[in-house]
Structures are given as structure tokens and as C-alpha cells.
Amino acid sequence: MSANVAGDKPKLIIFDTTLRDGEQSPGASMDKDEKIAIARLLERMKVDVIEAGFAIASPGDFESVQAVAAAIKDSTVCSLSRALDKDIERAAEALKPAARGRIHTFIATSPIHMKYKLQMEPDKVIEQAVRAVTKARNLMDDVEFSCEDAGRSEPDFLCRIIEQVINAGARTINIPDTVGYAMPRQYGAMIRDLIARIPNSDRAIFSVHCHNDLGLAVANSLDAVMNGARQVECTINGLGERAGNASLEEIVMAVRTRKDFFPVQVDVDTTQIVPASKLVSRVTGFPVQPNKAIVGGNAFAHESGIHQDGMLKNRETYEIMRAEDVGWKTNRMVLGKHSGRNAFKSHLAELGVNFANEADLNAAFARFKDLADKKHEVFDDDLLAIAKDSQQIQVNEGLRLVSLKVHSETGETPAASLVLSINGNEKQANAQGNGPVDAAYRAVNDLVGSDVAVQEFTVNAVTKGMDSQVEVNVRVEHDNHIVTGHGADMDIVVASVKAYLHALNTLQTMESRLHPHVATH
DSSP states (O other): OOOBOSSSSBBOEEEEOTTTTGGGSTTOOOOHHHHHHHHHHHHHTTOSEEEEEOTTSOHHHHHHHHHHHHHOSSSEEEEEEESSHHHHHHHHHHTTTOSSEEEEEEEEOSHHIIIIIIOOOHHHHHHHHHHHHHHHHHHOSOEEEEEETGGGSOHHHHHHHHHHHHHHTOSEEEEEETTSOOOHHHHHHHHHHHHHHOTTGGGSEEEEEEBOTTSOHHHHHHHHHHTTOOEEEEBGGGOOSTTOBOBHHHHHHHHHHTTTTOSOBOOOOGGGHHHHHHHHHHHHOOOOOTTOTTTSTTTTOOOSHHHHHHHHHOGGGTOSSOGGGGTOOSSOOOBOTTOOHHHHHHHHHHTTOOOSSHHHHHHHHHHHHHHHTTOSOBOHHHHHHHHHHHHHHHHOOSEEEEEEEEEOOTTSOOEEEEEEEETTEEEEEEEEOSSHHHHHHHHHHHHHTOOOEEEEEEEEESSSSTTOOEEEEEEEEETTEEEEEEEEESSHHHHHHHHHHHHHHHHHHHGGGOOOOOOOO
């Protein structure tokens, strides 16, 4: 089975699992509205399949899959399920609003998984897989089946189970490298051999889902494409559990840039790649490293004099892609203190930020004006940080910083005095700590009775220069729930408190829809 786009080459189906596997990164939990926003941007990008979640994992996940299914019209919306009746029924129920839905069911096929995790004999695994695909096919036309840990599975067993699930109605067969164990040449050869050996392989599209434990997810995926795979499962920014998944942006741009090499083509709107990357980074709180391929801040930057000279003479001397083709802008609007509200709103819209209401817009514009008075030039990342911070202020009203005073002096114990608005009531506390941030956090804890554990604390300069805003990301854990808080300000301690309060607000208002990270492929 093959899918074609205009031209002589078959189409490579892009299956995005940012909302499902990407969300399994500890601390990357997304709420329903955030998932819808990301899904809509993926739809604008013309991603073929959007895996919206694991419907049975929690009521919140079910609602998110259902909401994405209702919002998306052009892409196929998919829900993952184990090879269990209750999972498949829940997935089908969540996908009812979808214009095009897909049930994606899986079972482990490697000897180590079958023996220790499933505790099932191989014949029983095949029986359960066939039963699951048959049930899913009775509920929905589009069914995908995955052999979890296929990279460590026995080829003969894979041939047996895949042949039978294709006969049961699976249209797509996924061969995941669940633990990132495979090597490119080995993995590509496995895909080629499976397609050659399975008698009915022409009745299904073969898919790959590679993890990045050895840094080979993209290489393995592309080698599989060279050997017959016609769907790649990937995520924005390579997000995903452990070391992440194959990066969508790298897969798409490799195929698009090396048309002379790959036997397939993609119909993704690549100009949406950078906006999608920024949105996912903003929602999850996972910054993109500057030297990240395609979407990193330095991906199209040239500092070397030799490089600059070459670029001035001919761009192609040092660039194999155009920055504009992936969503970067070579010419940008410079915003400063004389810019108006409409220019501010329009420029943020170009960056993929649209405000839900006038209150969010007004809050962000007020912060922009305040920053513009302090900085000569306000950069795109400044604007994104402002928008994010202002929207949080509007949404999270339970805990809000009113004022903060810190004292830090050589030889003296740092101290903080702050006032919080707690559900509309202002309260004040003083505390000492190992540093001004620690003192401020202790004061917050005294006021709200918090016992959360801070797992990670990172500070990033939003732009260059001594007058840069800082963005603080703090990851906290409470009752096995991990959330990330974000805060931005020109004062690092204020930004730190904002990030901590955002995390506490998130825990208070979102614990009901946080779900455990389910270990799947």
C-alpha cells in the first residue's frame, strides 16, 4: 500500500506524536487548551496524522483527545491504546468527533517484554494482537498496529504477528525502536526484510517510531525510509520520554533538502516549523538549545568572518536551506517604546501567539511598554516571554506576587520579604535562605504551606546583552505529579518567584488532569 502526492515519488506520511509521546517527558504535561493550540498549528503545517493522546490514561487525556478530534478537520487524529478491549473502546469514544480518526493499538513483541512485562507466551501475544485489531477495525476504518520493542524482537516472530494483524484489518504497521537500541544500517535492513518476507505487506503502510537514547532516532528513521518505510512517527523539537523521539523538523527538512537522495517526498508546510517549535517550547518549558538543527537560535546564524564573507558573495556557500523556508524571518519588525498596540499584536500573531481575549492582550502590551522603556530594542523572544508571562497572570489568580524585597550581602544571611495575593487576600512573610531566591521561596512556602520538592531550576537570558530579560523555569514535584512553572522579568529573583508561583498555581488547578507517564513505545 502506498500514498502519493503530486510528482513521481511516493509520499512520506508524517505522524506527529508531540501531544502523546512528547507529553510523556517528565514535566511536559499539557492541558487541553494547549494541546488544541499545538494541534491547530500542526494542522496548518499539513501534518498527516496527529496522535492526540492516550484516551484511557486519565479523564483529562480522554477530554483532550476528544477536543482535538473535534477541532481538527484536515489531519487524521489518532489515539493510542493497548491491545485491550477497554482501551480500544475508550479510544473510539474519544475519536467520535474526528473528521478522520485512527485507533493506534500496540502490544510488546520482544522476548524480554513478553516474558517479564506481559508474562505471556508468543502465541498468546499474537492471539491478543489479532483480537485487538479486529475489535478496533469494527469500530473504525483506520487502524494502526505497533510491535512494541520491535528493535529487539525476533524477525520470525515479527513476520508471524504482522501478517496476521494485516489480515485482521491493520492498515499501518509500526516497527518502533522503543529503547533506541538499533543502528541505522541494521534497522533499515530489518524494515526491508520484513516487507520482503511478509506475504501481505503490500496491504499496509510500514511506519517507524524511533527513540533517541543513542542519538540515532533521526538516522534510524531515515535509513528505514530508504528501505521502504512510508510513515515516520516524530515530535516537534524531538520531545519525548527519556532522550526523546526523532525530530519532525529534522526528518522533514532532510527529505526536502536532499530530494536527490530520498525516494519519497513530503507535503508539509515547512514555514510553520519554527512557530511550532516555539509554541511547543513555550508550553512545555523545555528550551531549544541554540545549536539545535533547523529550529535552534543559531541554526542560521553566521559569526565567523570567513563564513560571513562567503554568505555575502553567495548564500549557498554556507547554507543548504533558506531560513525563510522553515519559518525564520531574515527581515523583522523592530519593536520599541514608540510601537503601537496593533503592531505589537500583529507581530506576535506572526510568531504564532494569538490572545484569547482583550484582557490578555492588554496585560501583555502593558508589560511590553514597560520593557521597551528599559531596553533599546525588544526582540522576538522578549515578546514571547512577555506574552507567556502575561497570559499566566490572567489565568492563574490563586497566587500572585504583589511585592518583593530581598537583601543579599557578603557575610550576611540572605533574606526576603514578600507580599502575595492569595485568592484575593494579601499576606506578607519574611524568611532567610542560602541565597535570595531560596529565601523568597521559603517565604512563599511559609504563606501557602507548600511542601513541594524543587527538582530542577534553570535560568536563561531571553536575549543578548546586560539589559536582557531572564526566563526562569522551575520543575516541582508533589504527590508524584511533576509540573513546570515559568516566569520572566528583568529581575532574576522576581522571575524566579513568578516561576515558582506559576508551578504552585498549576498544581492547585491542574492536578485532576495530570496523569502518570505510561511507558509505551
